[in-house]
Every structure is written in C-alpha cells, then in structure tokens.
Amino acid sequence: MAGLLQGTGASPDFDDNFADSGQVAAEQGENKLLAAELRNELDEVERALAKLDEGVYGSCETCGTPVGADRLEAMPATRFCIDHA
Numbered sequence: 001m002a003g004l005l006q007g008t009g010a011s012p013d014f015d016d017n018f019a020d021s022g023q024v025a026a027e028q029g030e031n032k033l034l035a036a037e038l039r040n041e042l043d044e045v046e047r048a049l050a051k052l053d054e055g056v057y058g059s060c061e062t063c064g065t066p067v068g069a070d071r072l073e074a075m076p077a078t079r080f081c082i083d084h085a
C-alpha cells in the first residue's frame, strides 16, 4: 500500500499531461473549424433573410431564376440554383 502510494507520487505525469495538451489542442482546432462553419452558415442565413426583406428570396444570385422548392426545402439559405451551386 505504502509502496503503491509512493510509486504514484513519484511517477512523473509528464506523458499524461503531454497527451492531454495534445488532446486539448486537437479539440480546440475542431472547435475553431466548427465555429468557422457555423459563422459561414449564419452569414448564409442572414443573407437569405436580407433577400427575403428585398423580396428576392429563392432566386439564384447568378442567373436570377427561381431556385426549386425542393432545393429550398433542403437548403433554405442557398443563394444559387442547382446549375450555379
């Protein structure tokens, strides 16, 4: 028992900490990616809402033709028709 405690106290945690910080760094990287994705999505949605205000929601920004209802249902914030996606 005493030997076990001693062993625990004496063992360096460096490897564990090193692994943890690597894990944290990886998670932070993932979070950054996720945050960037969400920001892009938010931009798209805000743009779609602005188009709604302007009365041009659902029309392709490249050719101006109406984006299909199916496509809008799948991607409500899309800015382009299927041809210009």
Ligand SMILES: [Zn+2]
Pocket: 060, 061, 062, 063, 064, 065, 080, 081, 082, 083, 084
């Ligand atoms: Zn188009």
